[in-house]
Amino acid sequence: MMRSVITGSGSALPRTVLTNAELAERVDTSDKWIVERTGIHQRYIAQDDETTSSLAIDAARKALDAAGVDASEVDLIVLATATPDQTFPATATTVQHALGCNGGIAFDVAAVCSGFLYALATADSMLRTGMARRALVIGAETFSRILDWEDRTTCVLFGDGAGALVLEVQDVAGDGPGILSTRLHADGAHTDLLYVDGGPSTTQTVGHLRMKGREVFRHAVVNLAEVLGEVLDDAGFTACDIDWVVPHQANARILDATARKLGLPAEKVIITVDRHANTSAASVPLAFDTGVRDGRIKKGDLVMFEAMGGGFTWGASLVRL
Ligand code: ACO
Numbered sequence: 001m002m003r004s005v006i007t008g009s010g011s012a013l014p015r016t017v018l019t020n021a022e023l024a025e026r027v028d029t030s031d032k033w034i035v036e037r038t039g040i041h042q043r044y045i046a047q048d049d050e051t052t053s054s055l056a057i058d059a060a061r062k063a064l065d066a067a068g069v070d071a072s073e074v075d076l077i078v079l080a081t082a083t084p085d086q087t088f089p090a091t092a093t094t095v096q097h098a099l100g101c102n103g104g105i106a107f108d109v110a111a112v113c114s115g116f117l118y119a120l121a122t123a124d125s126m127l128r129t130g131m132a133r134r135a136l137v138i139g140a141e142t143f144s145r146i147l148d149w150e151d152r153t154t155c156v157l158f159g160d161g162a163g164a165l166v167l168e169v170q171d172v173a174g175d176g177p178g179i180l181s182t183r184l185h186a187d188g189a190h191t192d193l194l195y196v197d198g199g200p201s202t203t204q205t206v207g208h209l210r211m212k213g214r215e216v217f218r219h220a221v222v223n224l225a226e227v228l229g230e231v232l233d234d235a236g237f238t239a240c241d242i243d244w245v246v247p248h249q250a251n252a253r254i255l256d257a258t259a260r261k262l263g264l265p266a267e268k269v270i271i272t273v274d275r276h277a278n279t280s281a282a283s284v285p286l287a288f289d290t291g292v293r294d295g296r297i298k299k300g301d302l303v304m305f306e307a308m309g310g311g312f313t314w315g316a317s318l319v320r321l
Helices: 020-024 031-038 052-067 091-099 112-128 188-193 213-235 252-262 280-293
Strands: 002-012 016-019 042-045 076-080 105-109 134-142 160-171 178-186 194-196 209-211 244-247 302-309 313-320
Touching (some): 002 112, 016 020, 020 031, 052 091, 052 160, 052 280, 076 091, 091 134, 112 134, 112 178, 112 280, 112 313, 134 280, 160 280, 178 213, 188 194, 244 252, 280 302
Parallel strands (some): 076 105, 244 302
Antiparallel strands (some): 002 160, 016 042, 178 313, 194 209, 302 313
């Protein structure tokens, strides 16, 4: 059976850490409020010489290295971002050129915090239908560039970073590795709850992120629990079979609530929101790579990726490593 198999991962963070205490010197907030409401202690912020593409390139190189794959063997790059270097060309093409694998397919996907799930599903479909053989699936963001640094309700929540996976199509046995099932959803009725108030077609500015956090929180817990159930049913597994949940890192309380709804012990959830904050499309592959590199996530494990973000968009994917 032809499946898309994860053969390597990598991640990258900007050089500079911004702690809650440092943020409290800029806006009316406190380390106590941020930690209690979100679980975030610090985030990484890109400097002027660090961009979405530079972080993506760094993460992609590490993923290729981990997979033992030469960049010339990559014929598909799908990059999820809501903070591209430029309106166009796609940041994926900048990454492709820097890696030296020109000529294959390269494009960006925009689904905000669910972007990585959308990119993974797109690459998986293209690999299994024979359009490409070896893909880089990247989530990369510089959300610090679209934050209103005077709005304490949003600026404390986000950070910058990138994560990448190498995905290769392989003929595997039924119980072998690969992406087992994926579900994606979108509901455009709630754009007013989470959006950027600018864009080329409306204001001709980049704009700033705006969010009604409490309402987003409510939708996130319900939508994520539903989609996780769908993906498990599709693949014929139950929550008890999962070795690791690698969730979008928006808020430690959402992660706890979702794990509780699934009946999963907290120890099976990879959490990086404390160090990275919410890095939007980068957060799932960044958390995955963190779990792989510290030795928790291993070959043969059953891993659940899940995310929910602006749009709303949400999705989940069950993968055997
Ligand atoms: N420091 C101190 N006080 C603050 C801060 C801050 N940084 N921010 C807000 N407050 C205050 C508010 O003004 C409010 O005060 P009031 O009661 O006097 O009006 C109080 O704290 C409570 O505010 P709430 O917004 O109700 O706080 P809540 O407990 O809901 O936590 C949070 C806010 C952390 C944003 C939470 O709602 C959340 O995480 N929501 C989900 C976000 C999310 O999942 N996003 C996912 C996708 S992101 C993407 O797609 C880009």
